[in-house]
Amino acid sequence: MKALVYHGPGQKAWEEVPDPTIVDDTDAIVRVDAVTICGTDLHILKGDVPAVTDGRILGHEAVGTVESIGGGVKNVRVGDRVLVSCITACGACRFCREGRYGQCIGGGGWILGHKIDGTQAEYVRVPFADTSTYPVLAGVSDEQILMLADILPTGYEVGVLNGQVRPGDVVAVVGAGPIGLSAIMGARLFSPSHVVAIDLADSRLDAAKQFGADVTVNNSREDPLAIVRGLTEGLGADVAIEAVGVPATFELAAELARPGGHIANIGVHGEAVTLHLEELWIRDVTITTGLVDTYSTPTLLKLTTGHQVDAGRFVTHRFDLGQFEEAYDVFARAGDTGALKVVLTPHS
Numbered sequence: 202m203k204a205l206v207y208h209g210p211g212q213k214a215w216e217e218v219p220d221p222t223i224v225d226d227t228d229a230i231v232r233v234d235a236v237t238i239c240g241t242d243l244h245i246l247k248g249d250v251p252a253v254t255d256g257r258i259l260g261h262e263a264v265g266t267v268e269s270i271g272g273g274v275k276n277v278r279v280g281d282r283v284l285v286s287c288i289t290a291c292g293a294c295r296f297c298r299e300g301r302y303g304q305c306i307g308g309g310g311w312i313l314g315h316k317i318d319g320t321q322a323e324y325v326r327v328p329f330a331d332t333s334t335y336p337v338l339a340g341v342s343d344e345q346i347l348m349l350a351d352i353l354p355t356g357y358e359v360g361v362l363n364g365q366v367r368p369g370d371v372v373a374v375v376g377a378g379p380i381g382l383s384a385i386m387g388a389r390l391f392s393p394s395h396v397v398a399i400d401l402a403d404s405r406l407d408a409a410k411q412f413g414a415d416v417t418v419n420n421s422r423e424d425p426l427a428i429v430r431g432l433t434e435g436l437g438a439d440v441a442i443e444a445v446g447v448p449a450t451f452e453l454a455a456e457l458a459r460p461g462g463h464i465a466n467i468g469v470h471g472e473a474v475t476l477h478l479e480e481l482w483i484r485d486v487t488i489t490t491g492l493v494d495t496y497s498t499p500t501l502l503k504l505t506t507g508h509q510v511d512a513g514r515f516v517t518h519r520f521d522l523g524q525f526e527e528a529y530d531v532f533a534r535a536g537d538t539g540a541l542k543v544v545l546t547p548h549s
């Protein structure tokens with residue numbers, strides 16, 4: 202088969218590799234019908250994720266058709282159309298038993314396109330197939346469901362649910378990339394009074410408006426603190442969600458939250474960040490962090506199938522599987538191309 206193979210920082214190629222085979226009896230081999238690229242894949246290509254080594258097939262998001270199963274697979278059948286989630290779950294370890302699949306210590310967690318070969322390929326081996334895939338119902342497209350492999354559960358769980366968004370809240374979202382937009386979409390489900398999107402890029406703020414932001418703030422020329430305080434009688438946001446992953450945006454999110462408010466960090470941070478406890482200690486704030494667990498995937502599947510969530514809205518560009526080079530280029534230059542999510546299919 203062909204797959205997108207990582208060959209060290211800055212090096213990748215769509216090349217011929219051996220077909221994946223069943224290794225453990227809980228595995229399934231899935232034919233990839235739709236696959237996308239994540240910001241994390243760009244981090245890997247910069248060399249920021251040393252666990253990814255030369256020869257690894259990238260990708261941790263896919264929708265596909267089950268091609269074969271191991272003898273221990275009980276619920277997934279050959280021919281099933283499934284969502285392959287970014288998080289693999291053994292289903293049996295202490296953390297899986299708590300729904301904390303991202304922390305799985307039984308061989309799962311974020312492994313696809315990281316510790317084992319991933320989904321940017323014609324076929325992928327999915328370990329623990331019963332507990333790591335989700336059946337897809339008729340009536341929704343592959344590309345809609347594909348958005349549930351990573352970005353939608355991440356924005357919803359690590360942003361909206363960790364931040365405990367409630368009806369009437371003012372929710373500030375710092376960063377309006379796919380993750381921030383997912384948080385905006387998820388926050389809307391709770392009828393907030395205002396969602397404020399903050400980003401340096403006007404193109405991202407335009408997208409934020411379409412995804413349900415009431416107020417957009419370009420913090421290169423406007424003061425987000427003044428705007429959020431203006432909406433909240435000087436108090437600050439009930440929930441401030443950080444969806445960028447740099448020190449300045451975490452500090453901004455911390456400043457934006459009201460006394461008693463929630464600061465929900467989603468961003469992956471690569472360097473030390475200052476926590477201004479000397480200012481925050483007296484303000485009763487709750488700070489949360491997290492890796493997505495994907496425990497909300499069944500809920501999001503119902504909302505997508507029932508058309509309460511328009512997941513397909515993220516898809517801005519479409520390519521054939523053989524066009525991975527172009528797809529990565531368009532995705533990496535999102536500022537110029539307006540890309541949110543790109544989708545690759547065997548025959549687009």
Ligand SMILES: NC(=O)c1ccc[n+]([C@@H]2O[C@H](COP(=O)([O-])OP(=O)(O)OC[C@H]3O[C@@H](n4cnc5c(N)ncnc54)[C@H](O)[C@@H]3O)[C@@H](O)[C@H]2O)c1
Nearest residue numbers: 240376378379380400401405444445446468469491492493
């Ligand atoms: N916690 C998790 O499980 C998890 C899962 C997936 C992704 N992430 C992380 O979420 C973050 C966002 O992901 P994404 O794919 O949306 O990234 P992205 O790069 O597409 O979007 C980030 C946005 O932040 C904006 N931005 C940059 N600096 C800013 C600043 N100083 N002020 C305001 N806005 C600024 C950019 O213009 C961009 O629109 C990343 O750090 C990613 O690694 C976390």
Ligand SMILES: [Zn+2]
Nearest residue numbers: 239241287351
């Ligand atoms: Zn991802």
Ligand SMILES: [Zn+2]
Nearest residue numbers: 291294297305
């Ligand atoms: Zn586990």
